[in-house]
Amino acid sequence: MGGSQQKGKAAIAAGGLVVEILHSGDLLSWIKAEDLHVSVVKPKDDQTLDQLVSREWTYVIDLKTMKVVWKGFGSYDGSKPSSVEEGLTQLMTLLGK
């Protein structure tokens, strides 16, 4: 999440939820390395990746209806900004910030 850390905290402070799903790797070492203050989870089964495609995808969800209201993809090689940056901007807009 890197530089999005502050935006993630701001989105939570604004009343949103931010969930990072780790595609692969160790949750604790990632949290400590990035000093993450958002929810950090890993899938309990294959359904998450079946539904959410792959890493680098970001989804903004209307939690009243559970409908996807925005989705975006960054890049696998880091050549484009992470989609979480734009997703957090979308989330803040929906939260009226």
Place this chain on the structure above:
Amino acid sequence: MTARTLRGVSLTLMLAVGLAACGSDDSSGGAAGGSGGIAQTGGTSAGGTAAGGAATGGAGGAIDAGSDGPVDFGPYPAGPYGNAVGDTLANLAWEGYVNLDAAASSDTLPYIDYSSNDMRKSGKSYGLIHIALQG
């Protein structure tokens, strides 16, 4: 009625009056206050003790504070599910560190089960999900 029976009845009535008093002390009303009111109708003894009233009053207040009950979010939205804009997200199961207020680093929080249904039941309006790769 024997003296022992009378003494027992008297103690019961004193307790009832004490409960009634504590119910009326608690302006938040609710279930415990209501019970006190019922007990009061049977109370003919002059002496609910202050100590009894105070002790049970505290408990009644605590119960009444939750009398609104949990919000009923209903069942998870039905499918079909998908991941396109406008689609309904499936109920996905996760586990890890859930950070709802960003106050502390997530590694200091308990490791728990979590799901998209838990996000729905948070009472928040919008949430973001990002699939990440450590690195």
